[in-house]
Amino acid sequence: MSAVLEVRGLCKSFRGLKAVSDVSLTAEEGAITGMIGPNGAGKSTTFNMICGFYPPTSGQIFYRGRDITGLRAYQFADMGIARTFQIMKPLGNLTVLDNVASGAFFGRHKAKSLSQAREIAEGILEFTGLTARRDVLAREMGTPDQKRLEVARALATKPDMLFLDEAMAGLNPTETEDAIALIRRINEGGVTIFLIEHIMRAVVSLCGKVVVLHHGEKIAEGTPEQVMNDPYVMEVYLGKGAPNVKG
Ligand SMILES: Nc1ncnc2c1ncn2[C@@H]1O[C@H](COP(=O)(O)OP(=O)(O)O)[C@@H](O)[C@H]1O
Numbered sequence: 581m582s583a584v585l586e587v588r589g590l591c592k593s594f595r596g597l598k599a600v601s602d603v604s605l606t607a608e609e610g611a612i613t614g615m616i617g618p619n620g621a622g623k624s625t626t627f628n629m630i631c632g633f634y635p636p637t638s639g640q641i642f643y644r645g646r647d648i649t650g651l652r653a654y655q656f657a658d659m660g661i662a663r664t665f666q667i668m669k670p671l672g673n674l675t676v677l678d679n680v681a682s683g684a685f686f687g688r689h690k691a692k693s694l695s696q697a698r699e700i701a702e703g704i705l706e707f708t709g710l711t712a713r714r715d716v717l718a719r720e721m722g723t724p725d726q727k728r729l730e731v732a733r734a735l736a737t738k739p740d741m742l743f744l745d746e747a748m749a750g751l752n753p754t755e756t757e758d759a760i761a762l763i764r765r766i767n768e769g770g771v772t773i774f775l776i777e778h779i780m781r782a783v784v785s786l787c788g789k790v791v792v793l794h795h796g797e798k799i800a801e802g803t804p805e806q807v808m809n810d811p812y813v814m815e816v817y818l819g820k821g822a823p824n825v826k827g
């Protein structure tokens with residue numbers, strides 16, 4: 581497997597506070613890579629830099645061998661990269677269908693008309709299990725459906741790499757199982773996935789490789805089993821309770 585994403589020495593400071601410190605990592609083509617770590621570890625900040633929402637203070641990001649450091653968020657869709665946000669960002673006054681249709685105007689579909697965008701969106705609603713909610717306003721939905729909608733909107737850009745920031749937070753066990761199954765199906769469709777997740781059951785069942793951040797630094801990397809048995813990782817999680825294996 582070759583690395584589709586390579587991050588070298590990534591750092592980010594916010595007014596003197598080091599949020600991310602010298603993080604290097606790779607994500608392999610076709611794989612599902614995970615990132616875990618306690619709250620405030622710098623996980624979302626790392627994603628935000630990789631996806632062009634913040635410029636790094638220093639460090640470099642390569643995608644398919646190309647240096648993409650400093651490119652802006654809107655340029656990522658064209659490269660086949662999509663993401664979801666930890667805090668969902670639906671277009672609240674639009675229907676579920678049109679939220680997804682709006683994504684189809686970006687990225688590699690580039691719908692030419694609203695009807696074409698809606699046609700693409702219908703397929704994605706079917707794939708993500710949102711068809712029954714197609715005419716509901718996004719703001720009227722609860723967390724589980726909004727999480728699903730985030731994924732659906734990202735898929736509407738037809739990505740070949742997808743970043744998921746806590747796509748399962750706030751879901752009950754049944755909804756979590758559904759989300760795990762959906763992520764697996766997306767991956768089986770050829771999409772490389774990089775996900776931040778607190779629910780260890782999901783990480784164990786989905787990820788070939790996991791990167792662990794703590795205080796902005798990468799403290800471990802390996803299979804889910806390797807990192808969960810790493811003494812330092814266990815110590816880091818001890819004060820906060822063990823990683824949430826049951827979810
Ligand atoms: N836009 C920002 N401005 C200032 N500080 C930030 C900003 N974003 C994140 N931080 C800080 O950076 C650290 C890492 O945050 P974050 O990346 O959100 O952690 P995680 O996603 O692992 O919980 C935290 O201390 C957080 O308060």
Ligand SMILES: [Mg+2]
Nearest residue numbers: 623624625666
């Ligand atoms: Mg976060």
